[in-house]
Amino acid sequence: MLPKSCAQTNPGMSSAPMIELRNLQKAFGGKPALHDLSLEMKRGEIFGLLGHNGAGKSTTLGILLGQVFPDQGEAFVNGVSVQRERAKALERTGAIFEAPRFYDYLSGWRNLEIYTSYSARVPKEKIAEAVETVGLTRRIRDKVGTYSQGMRQRLGLAQALLPDNELILLDEPTNGLDPEGIHEMRLLIQRLNRERGITVLFCSHLLVEVEQLCDRVAILNQGHKVFDGRWAELDSEQRSVRLEVDDWEKAAGLLRDIEQLKIVENGLVTVGKDFDTADLVERLVQGGIRVRAVEPHRRNLEEIYLSITHNGATPHTES
Numbered sequence: 001m002l003p004k005s006c007a008q009t010n011p012g013m014s015s016a017p018m019i020e021l022r023n024l025q026k027a028f029g030g031k032p033a034l035h036d037l038s039l040e041m042k043r044g045e046i047f048g049l050l051g052h053n054g055a056g057k058s059t060t061l062g063i064l065l066g067q068v069f070p071d072q073g074e075a076f077v078n079g080v081s082v083q084r085e086r087a088k089a090l091e092r093t094g095a096i097f098e099a100p101r102f103y104d105y106l107s108g109w110r111n112l113e114i115y116t117s118y119s120a121r122v123p124k125e126k127i128a129e130a131v132e133t134v135g136l137t138r139r140i141r142d143k144v145g146t147y148s149q150g151m152r153q154r155l156g157l158a159q160a161l162l163p164d165n166e167l168i169l170l171d172e173p174t175n176g177l178d179p180e181g182i183h184e185m186r187l188l189i190q191r192l193n194r195e196r197g198i199t200v201l202f203c204s205h206l207l208v209e210v211e212q213l214c215d216r217v218a219i220l221n222q223g224h225k226v227f228d229g230r231w232a233e234l235d236s237e238q239r240s241v242r243l244e245v246d247d248w249e250k251a252a253g254l255l256r257d258i259e260q261l262k263i264v265e266n267g268l269v270t271v272g273k274d275f276d277t278a279d280l281v282e283r284l285v286q287g288g289i290r291v292r293a294v295e296p297h298r299r300n301l302e303e304i305y306l307s308i309t310h311n312g313a314t315p316h317t318e319s
């Protein structure tokens, strides 16, 4: 069942982005955590915020939730300023922010009842629907203390969906989960997005998670946005190639002349998307190098940071 769209509930707001961050600036004790961060997220998308620990993801989420006050700039949800009209801006926003906290000695159901009692009254059917959505119906009357980490995270997700949220902000929601739990959580987020039209902002330091889940992504590095756009764009602009040769020093000397190629580290290069690796092999062989292997290499976050920030190129931002 699709939720009521914003256009139905909020006629004047339907054209506003789901989230807009305008020139956010934040420092803690004089140490900058966010530098002039601007970002837009569309309704109905799963958007990834990617960056290492300390990159500024939680600060961004904290500002969006009105828990951290920016030194400059403003955050809007559905066109409403979080800093000026927090309750209105967040009326249909839920979050898993830091580890969800529950009363272990109470059942999952009772925890959700208590949580929803703080906001507008939520009918039992709505709670049951959220529980069903996250696949906890069978265990919801058991004490939370008996839940696995994955079940606690799913309970957190049910909580984030209530009372009738259309936007959920997820801060590292797979932390502490085993590979099976991570897989389940991913499927669940995709299903919420597809079947209920929920917009998701997903924060993670794990490249692979963001890659598998998100169409668009912003990458933060030490509080700076270094990329903002489609994942496919980021990955297709350059490819990485791992090389195994008999004499790397000599090979590197030959490779430095190739315009479309950049040496990342010993044995690892990036090439432009149209570059034919056969040319590279030919150059090396003609130079007397024995080439034992040439294979595509999946870039990690460091390499992406490096290729974006150390290329002399301006950080990419989608207009």
Ligand SMILES: Nc1ncnc2c1ncn2[C@@H]1O[C@H](COP(=O)(O)OP(=O)(O)OP(=O)(O)O)[C@@H](O)[C@H]1O
Pocket: 028, 029, 032, 033, 051, 052, 053, 054, 055, 056, 057, 058, 059, 060, 205
């Ligand atoms: N309440 C705070 N007081 C002081 N410094 C803070 C506070 N919150 C964040 N910082 C600092 O701001 C910077 C950004 O931290 P932030 O938590 O936003 O990063 P992050 O990308 O979410 O990383 P993590 O995954 O570790 O939370 C870091 O240098 C951090 O130490």
